[in-house]
Amino acid sequence: MNKVILVGRLAQDPEVRYTQSGKAVASFTLAVNRFGGGGQGQNNADFVPIVAWEKLAETCGNNLTKGQRVLVDGRLQIRSYEANDGTKRRVAEVVAQSIEFLERKQASASDAGNIDINSFGKDVFPDEEIPF
Amino acid sequence: MNKVILVGRLAQDPEVRYTQSGKAVASFTLAVNRFGGGGQGQNNADFVPIVAWEKLAETCGNNLTKGQRVLVDGRLQIRSYEANDGTKRRVAEVVAQSIEFLERKQASASDAGNIDINSFGKDVFPDEEIPF
Amino acid sequence: MNKVILVGRLAQDPEVRYTQSGKAVASFTLAVNRFGGGGQGQNNADFVPIVAWEKLAETCGNNLTKGQRVLVDGRLQIRSYEANDGTKRRVAEVVAQSIEFLERKQASASDAGNIDINSFGKDVFPDEEIPF
Amino acid sequence: MNKVILVGRLAQDPEVRYTQSGKAVASFTLAVNRFGGGGQGQNNADFVPIVAWEKLAETCGNNLTKGQRVLVDGRLQIRSYEANDGTKRRVAEVVAQSIEFLERKQASASDAGNIDINSFGKDVFPDEEIPF
DNA sequence: TTTT
DNA sequence: TTTT
Numbered sequence: 001m002n003k004v005i006l007v008g009r010l011a012q013d014p015e016v017r018y019t020q021s022g023k024a025v026a027s028f029t030l031a032v033n034r035f036g037g038g039g040q041g042q043n044n045a046d047f048v049p050i051v052a053w054e055k056l057a058e059t060c061g062n063n064l065t066k067g068q069r070v071l072v073d074g075r076l077q078i079r080s081y082e083a084n085d086g087t088k089r090r091v092a093e094v095v096a097q098s099i100e101f102l103e104r105k106q107a108s109a110s111d112a113g114n115i116d117i118n119s120f121g122k123d124v125f126p127d128e129e130i131p132f
Numbered sequence: 133m134n135k136v137i138l139v140g141r142l143a144q145d146p147e148v149r150y151t152q153s154g155k156a157v158a159s160f161t162l163a164v165n166r167f168g169g170g171g172q173g174q175n176n177a178d179f180v181p182i183v184a185w186e187k188l189a190e191t192c193g194n195n196l197t198k199g200q201r202v203l204v205d206g207r208l209q210i211r212s213y214e215a216n217d218g219t220k221r222r223v224a225e226v227v228a229q230s231i232e233f234l235e236r237k238q239a240s241a242s243d244a245g246n247i248d249i250n251s252f253g254k255d256v257f258p259d260e261e262i263p264f
Numbered sequence: 265m266n267k268v269i270l271v272g273r274l275a276q277d278p279e280v281r282y283t284q285s286g287k288a289v290a291s292f293t294l295a296v297n298r299f300g301g302g303g304q305g306q307n308n309a310d311f312v313p314i315v316a317w318e319k320l321a322e323t324c325g326n327n328l329t330k331g332q333r334v335l336v337d338g339r340l341q342i343r344s345y346e347a348n349d350g351t352k353r354r355v356a357e358v359v360a361q362s363i364e365f366l367e368r369k370q371a372s373a374s375d376a377g378n379i380d381i382n383s384f385g386k387d388v389f390p391d392e393e394i395p396f
Numbered sequence: 397m398n399k400v401i402l403v404g405r406l407a408q409d410p411e412v413r414y415t416q417s418g419k420a421v422a423s424f425t426l427a428v429n430r431f432g433g434g435g436q437g438q439n440n441a442d443f444v445p446i447v448a449w450e451k452l453a454e455t456c457g458n459n460l461t462k463g464q465r466v467l468v469d470g471r472l473q474i475r476s477y478e479a480n481d482g483t484k485r486r487v488a489e490v491v492a493q494s495i496e497f498l499e500r501k502q503a504s505a506s507d508a509g510n511i512d513i514n515s516f517g518k519d520v521f522p523d524e525e526i527p528f
Numbered sequence: 529t530t531t532t
Numbered sequence: 533t534t535t536t
Contacts, residue, residue: 001467001496002140002164002178003401004208005269007133007335007364009531031531032134032208035384046134046210047530048224067531069366071271071335071397076136076164076208076226078178085217092180092224094208100271100397102333102366133335133364135269137401139467139496167516201498203265203403203467232265232403234465234498252431265403266428266442268472272398273535295535296398296472310398310474311534312488331535340400340428340472340490342442349481356444356488358472 002075004094007102008032009069011047016061026057028064030072030094049093050074056096056121063101063119071100097121134207136226139234140164141201143179148193158189160196162204162226181225182206188228188253195233195251203232229253266339268358271366272296273333275311280325290321292328294336294358313357314338320360320385327365327383335364361385398471400490403498404428405465407443412457422453424460426468426490445489446470452492452517459497459515467496493517 011029018024031045050072052060064070074096083089098120143161150156163177182204184192196202206228215221230252275293282288295309314336316324328334338360347353362384407425414420427441446468448456460466470492479485494516 001137001203001401001469002166003135003137003399003469005133005135005397005399006208007366011530029530033532034134045531046208047222048208048210069532071133073397073399076138076178076180076224078180078224089221090179092208092210102271133269133337135267135337137265137267139498205265205267234403265401265467266430267399267401269397269399270472275534293534297536298398309535310472311486312472312474333536335397340402340442340444340488342444342488353485354443356472356474 004072004074004076006030006032006048006072006094007069008045008048008072010064010066013066014052014060014064016057024054024057024061026052026060027093028060030070049091050096051077051093052096052099052121054121056099056119059119060096060099064099068104069102071102072096073098073100136204136206136208138162138164138180138204138226139201140177140180140204142196142198145198146184146192146196148189156186156189156193158184158192159225160192162202181223182228183209183225184228184231184253186253188231188251191251192228192231196231200236201234203234204228205230205232268336268338268340270294270296270312270336270358271333272309272312272336274328274330277330278316278324278328280321288318288321288325290316290324291357292324294334313355314360315341315357316360316363316385318385320363320383323383324360324363328363332368333366335366336360337362337364400468400470400472402426402428402444402468402490403465404441404444404468406460406462409462410448410456410460412453420450420453420457422448422456423489424456426466445487446492447473447489448492448495448517450517452495452515455515456492456495460495464500465498467498468492469494469496 008030011031014026014028016024016026028050030048030050032048033045072094074094077093077095079091079093080088081091101119140162143163146158146160148156148158160182162180162182164180165177204226206226209225209227211223211225212220213223233251272294275295278290278292280288280290292314294312294314296312297309336358338358341357341359343355343357344352345355365383404426407427410422410424412420412422424446426444426446428444429441468490470490472488473491474486474488476484476486497515
């Protein structure tokens with residue numbers, strides 16, 4: 001059991017890249033507000049790195065933009081990598097299994113909030129090289 | 133919504149420290165097996181940093197040891213800190229809200245696997261300085 | 265571990281009642297769409313009974329209306345009761361621990377989708393008689 | 397989003413049946429302890445109906461027995477049916493998507509608690525007639 | 529580096 | 533009994 005469920009807003013537009021074998025990978029940072037913590041000061045959100053693969057990656061690239069609110073269902077992955085200075089570092093990211101769009105950016109006034117699109121990703125397992 | 137649910141084994145005994153204001157903080161790494169990913173090679177688990185506060189921290193210190201299997205229910209937190217070389221780094225950790233002990237270490241043969249203790253922690257919010 | 269997380273729309277306005285000891289209880293049905301199942305025919309949603317207690321109940325009564333989309337975080341409870349014909353029946357319901365409002369009904373055009381209110385309930389445990 | 401995560405013990409051996417089209421369906425009741433509620437009296441667990449389909453159903457039939465502890469990850473489904481007296485009733489059940497075996501029944505003393513098998517089911521969608 |  |  002390794003399950004993560006987050007509701008937040010995209011802190012930036014998703015970036016979509018491709019592995020050497022041609023798989024799509026989308027990545028973006030999700031701003032997840034903390035309630036009760038930090039007041040409305042500056043540091044009141046967790047900025048969580050999200051990764052999506054293949055069909056889900058493409059859906060992200062085509063449908064998500066900065067500021068949009070989504071629900072991400074995935075698993076927490078800790079990846080190791082070697083930094084430029086030769087030291088070993090670890091980075092945590094959430095590998096999305098499905099993403100529910102809780103609103104659409106630029107929707108016409110008449111249908112605002114009426115959308116309920118779900119996107120499901122195949123569960124791609126870790127240590128696939130992410131091309132960035 | 134910021135929810136994380138993990139089942140894994142303690143990769144080490146918990147360390148319990150105290151903040152300047154006297155709050156207990158327990159920390160340990162949880163080894164969460166990946167199924168289907170990485171084969172049975174070396175890299176088949178995510179090593180996730182876990183933090184627990186106050187009463188829950190003390191329960192961890194008193195009842196958990198390396199190798200024990202637990203279920204952690206908490207939230208994902210991204211903390212920033214300044215590294216020794218002056219660069220800013222980010223670390224992810226799961227702040228436990230409750231921990232369910234799925235087995236007891238050193239249980240007598242007769243009751244192995246029959247325990248079901250739950251520990252609930254108050255939800256302590258972030259950016260409290262962790263003393264380590 | 266008994267955790268339920270649902271995103272759906274209120275199928276009706278919440279009803280708020282009070283126990284003999286004066287505790288508020290809100291109840292409503294949540295329509296949770298099924299994706300991939302049942303097509304867009306009639307039977308494409310699960311209608312899940314939700315119960316909230318005390319302060320959370322009052323927040324529901326004051327802020328939620330039919331059609332509104334919410335995220336409910338709670339636990340699944342099975343209650344037994346005696347039907348009119350004397351037979352024993354079981355009813356399942358989700359006891360809400362927190363509810364996140366994913367949209368506001370009747371919001372002005374300018375701020376639609378910008379709300380992010382969380383409501384947390386004390387975890388009231390079962391077999392409290394629900395007054396209905 | 398329709399997610400349920402439960403840890404409990406099988407209240408009975410699973411029953412495996414087959415639909416007319418030949419799909420396997422396993423069903424059993426899971427006893428999920430309530431902590432803090434009901435004291436250690438009689439009514440201190442929720443008895444939750446669980447359903448699993450196809451390959452996962454067979455794994456349940458072959459590997460699970462009464463009393464065994466498992467973690468069930470699934471979704472909550474409300475089904476309508478007509479009772480013998482002609483009235484319409486609703487029943488809630490959790491459709492398992494994966495089941496983690498937290499212990500093995502009859503394990504030898506030496507490996508008790510060391511098992512960590514995961515079983516994943518295809519997500520079969522509702523209103524398939526369950527043959528019972 | 530960051531969302532609202 | 534039901535939401536969009």
